Amino acid sequence: MLAAWFRLKYPHVALxxxxxxxxxxxxDDITPQNGYYSVVTKDFREASETCYETILNSWSQIDEVASQPDGLAILSNKFRTCRPLGDSYELKGYLRLMYAxxxxxxxxxxxxxxxxxxxxxxxAFGNDIISKIFAGVVAYKGNMSCYVNPPTNETETTVGWRWQRCSEMVIPIGTVNTTMFQPTPFNLSSFIDRCESLYGVSPRPHWVTTYYGGYVSYY
Structure with a gap:
């Protein structure tokens, strides 16, 4: 990104x-917030219409199972989670990241x-939607002893990137009804609250476009 920004900020220097x-x-809303996940959706739909439909319908199925008295235990068992699920968002976040x-x-x-x-x-694990989604996890991740929430030690890169996103690189990525994902619009107020809670840092959503510039067409 620095290479591209250097060219954008110093066009008289960089060829x-x-x-x-x-x-x-x-x-700064130069690109629609659902742009990234729209491309992800397009990739999956082009690969297989039935796969796309299964993923599209899976989120409500996961929520439905999770709402049952032993629903989280059922999902934990079905997806062979490394630890019991605390809520459905943990599983859905894992799947969303996997597809991305x-x-x-x-x-x-x-x-x-x-x-x-x-x-x-x-x-391979059954014809219901939940079983099909788990089969996709196994196909992608391989045959492992457990999935979804293994114990991990966060790297300095992960922590540093999260801090940088909070401090200066506010990327407004979200999803809307036109993708295969559950609608999760980017909410700047919630993002600011989370960053201030994590790092005591107040995000600067306009810093990048102010410092480097916005959209420029090269001819």
Whole structure:
């Protein structure tokens, strides 16, 4: 991103920039907040319509099971979680991130999106929606002793990126009804509250576009 921003801020100095991944236009509503997950949805739908439909319908199924008296225990058992689920958001967040990663790194030879959809459509663990989703997890992650919430030690990179997102790189990514995900719009007020709670830092949502500039067309 710094390479692309350098070119944007200093066009009289930079003739070009190599940037393998640079979402420099995902700030200040330059790009619709659902843009990223719309592309993820497009990738899965192009891979398999039935896979897309299963994922689309899975969120309400997960919520329905979770609302039952022993629902979280049922989901924990079904998805072989490493620890009992505390709520349905833990599972849904894991799945959402898995689909996003599969689309982001959807390159040969594995083609992760096709890998996930092959598991979902193959229905190796049953024909109900929940079982199909778990089959997609196993297809993508491999046969492991447990899934979803393994014990982890956060790396300095993870912590540093989260702090940077709070302090200066406010990326308003959310989902709406046009994707295969549950609608989760980006809420700036909630984001600010979370950052202040975590780090005592007040986000600067307009800093990037103020310092580096916004959209520029090169001819």
């Amino acid at each position: 070009g920039a190599l940037a393998s991944s640079a979402p420099i236009l995902y700030f 990663h599969a689309a982001q790194y959807n390159h040969p030879p594995d083609y992760p999106v096709s890998m996930v959809c092959g598991g979902i459509d193959g229905a």
